[in-house]
Amino acid sequence: MLMGVNIDLMKLSAPAKRGYHHGDLRNALAESAAQLAREGGPESVTVRAAARLAGVTPTAAYRHYAGHEELLAEAKHQCLHQLGETIERELRAQPALPDPVHNALRNLATAGRTYIEFALAEPGLFRTAFSQGGAILDRPVEDRNTTFAILVALLDELVAVGFLAAEHRPMAEVAAWSACHGLAMLLLDGPLRDVPQPVKDEAIGRTLLAVGRGFGTGKLTPELERVVLDAAGPGSPPPARHPG
Amino acid sequence: MLMGVNIDLMKLSAPAKRGYHHGDLRNALAESAAQLAREGGPESVTVRAAARLAGVTPTAAYRHYAGHEELLAEAKHQCLHQLGETIERELRAQPALPDPVHNALRNLATAGRTYIEFALAEPGLFRTAFSQGGAILDRPVEDRNTTFAILVALLDELVAVGFLAAEHRPMAEVAAWSACHGLAMLLLDGPLRDVPQPVKDEAIGRTLLAVGRGFGTGKLTPELERVVLDAAGPGSPPPARHPG
DNA sequence: TGTACATCAGTGAACGCGCGTTCACTGATGTAC
DNA sequence: TGTACATCAGTGAACGCGCGTTCACTGATGTAC
Numbered sequence: 001m002l003m004g005v006n007i008d009l010m011k012l013s014a015p016a017k018r019g020y021h022h023g024d025l026r027n028a029l030a031e032s033a034a035q036l037a038r039e040g041g042p043e044s045v046t047v048r049a050a051a052r053l054a055g056v057t058p059t060a061a062y063r064h065y066a067g068h069e070e071l072l073a074e075a076k077h078q079c080l081h082q083l084g085e086t087i088e089r090e091l092r093a094q095p096a097l098p099d100p101v102h103n104a105l106r107n108l109a110t111a112g113r114t115y116i117e118f119a120l121a122e123p124g125l126f127r128t129a130f131s132q133g134g135a136i137l138d139r140p141v142e143d144r145n146t147t148f149a150i151l152v153a154l155l156d157e158l159v160a161v162g163f164l165a166a167e168h169r170p171m172a173e174v175a176a177w178s179a180c181h182g183l184a185m186l187l188l189d190g191p192l193r194d195v196p197q198p199v200k201d202e203a204i205g206r207t208l209l210a211v212g213r214g215f216g217t218g219k220l221t222p223e224l225e226r227v228v229l230d231a232a233g234p235g236s237p238p239p240a241r242h243p244g
Numbered sequence: 245m246l247m248g249v250n251i252d253l254m255k256l257s258a259p260a261k262r263g264y265h266h267g268d269l270r271n272a273l274a275e276s277a278a279q280l281a282r283e284g285g286p287e288s289v290t291v292r293a294a295a296r297l298a299g300v301t302p303t304a305a306y307r308h309y310a311g312h313e314e315l316l317a318e319a320k321h322q323c324l325h326q327l328g329e330t331i332e333r334e335l336r337a338q339p340a341l342p343d344p345v346h347n348a349l350r351n352l353a354t355a356g357r358t359y360i361e362f363a364l365a366e367p368g369l370f371r372t373a374f375s376q377g378g379a380i381l382d383r384p385v386e387d388r389n390t391t392f393a394i395l396v397a398l399l400d401e402l403v404a405v406g407f408l409a410a411e412h413r414p415m416a417e418v419a420a421w422s423a424c425h426g427l428a429m430l431l432l433d434g435p436l437r438d439v440p441q442p443v444k445d446e447a448i449g450r451t452l453l454a455v456g457r458g459f460g461t462g463k464l465t466p467e468l469e470r471v472v473l474d475a476a477g478p479g480s481p482p483p484a485r486h487p488g
Numbered sequence: 489t490g491t492a493c494a495t496c497a498g499t500g501a502a503c504g505c506g507c508g509t510t511c512a513c514t515g516a517t518g519t520a521c
Numbered sequence: 522t523g524t525a526c527a528t529c530a531g532t533g534a535a536c537g538c539g540c541g542t543t544c545a546c547t548g549a550t551g552t553a554c
Contacts, residue, residue, distance in 0.1 A: 021497060021549060041376065043287075048540065058541085060498050068541065132285065132371065132433045148435060168454075174436070174447045175423065175454040181434070182426025183418065189376045190425070191392060192418070203418045210412075210419040214458030265516060265530060291508065302508085304531050312508060 084146025119184035328390025363428035
């Protein structure tokens with residue numbers, strides 16, 4: 001019994017020091033890649049650095065990843081995952097509001113704020129998650145993008161409670177995500193980078209308000225919609241044509 | 245006279261082949277940097293490559309730029325400039341609409357569409373313009389960001405014609421820019437990267453519609469504004485407090 | 489239970505590359521007289 | 522107008538670096554008998 005316990009403890013706690021064989025090098029490399037991304041963004045995610053951080057020879061990494069591109073894809077996946085988890089945690093930490101409309105709208109704003117704050121608090125992870133290259137689609141759908149799944153649910157809720165008109169529902173995830181993502185980028189690396197924090201806060205608040213307004217009961221007349229759509233390009237939808 | 249003319253022609257047309265001295269190497273390097281950015285994004289902008297493209301030794305570049313960081317900053321500036329110019333050209337190419345509200349709203353949507361199309365048509369320039377690092381604020385304000393100046397004017401116009409309520413004007417540039425920038429990023433490098441073109445077109449149309457709606461006559465009740473603001477974080481503005 | 493052996497996860501040395509940057513220099517330009 | 526000379530924009534060679542990737546290898550693991 002005691003011996004069994006000891007053996008289990010060894011298996012659980014000391015796989016890294018078994019010497020020659022690592023035991024779980026693939027996961028160790030994935031975590032190392034994420035750590036490098038956190039500290040220095042996508043450019044810091046290199047095969048050699050990840051191997052170094054995992055305490056292993058560069059060659060060893062090639063047993064588990066085909067090469068640099070695959071390792072970077074892994075890093076991106078890790079970063080996206082952390083972003084999604086952060087948002088989900090924040091949402092769950094909030095008590096439900098009695099009024100369902102209040103609740104749904106509050107949740108959407110919370111998700112947006114958390115998204116932007118994550119970008120500013122973890123720039124390396126955020127930049128890596130949305131960096132160019134690497135494959136981000138070769139994962140099972142459900143964990144491929146928790147963020148997206150969350151957004152879909154939030155907007156469905158807004159429709160269910162009667163705040164978001166059904167005719168405005170299509171692609172609403174995209175519009176909401178775009179506003180938050182763009183603001184995060186502008187604050188992080190763009191022209192709003194060096195602006196003082198209170199201005200950043202106000203920018204966040206006002207942008208989230210505009211998103212809420214854009215999804216609310218406010219309407220454009222069909223005529224004005226036409227004007228916007230004409231300017232918006234070839235593939236524009238005829239949203240007023242099929243009212244729920 | 246004729247001699248004078250010939251000398252002028254030589255000065256204008258053949259400075260590159262004067263042999264030892266280049267004549268206008270700084271500008272040549274700036275253009276080379278932009279060219280590299282266009283073809284391969286910010287990572288391709290290197291001192292050596294720019295010198296190579298300008299037909300000059302790497303060392304020569306150090307006569308004109310302190311080092312790699314300064315050259316990259318120059319590249320960013322060039323890219324931002326091209327983006328601004330593209331939008332301005334597109335706006336100017338449109339005939340004014342008789343109805344001033346139509347006109348102002350159409351202009352905003354056009355600017356947004358052009359912005360996104362530029363990102364998709366010139367990914368290298370776009371990525372470089374908004375890449376991390378380098379200084380983007382050490383330029384005179386007016387040319388530092390034509391895009392921003394254009395947006396400010398467009399939104400002022402929306403207020404002037406009575407479409408955008410004065411109380412929604414503050415930071416409206418930020419909200420509008422964020423939506424377009426975010427959508428461009430999501431389409432270019434994000435989860436919408438591999439989506440078919442018609443879907444992209446619809447995403448653009450619907451997002452621009454949402455922006456228009458967000459700026460339009462639609463309203464959130466003060467109560468709902470409070471809900472959003474509470475969730476939006478510490479520095480949120482009290483916009484309904486000071487109605488024009 | 490003990491031994492022979494196949495497997496395969498790791499090592500260690502090496503390759504070629506392009507990069508940023510520095511050095512001592514050279515030769516064209518333009519100015520003072 | 523011609524010459525002497527200072528200036529300074531360019532050259533060419535070299536440095537040290539970290540990278541991705543490949544090679545032949547070694548030694549731990551686990552399975553067949």
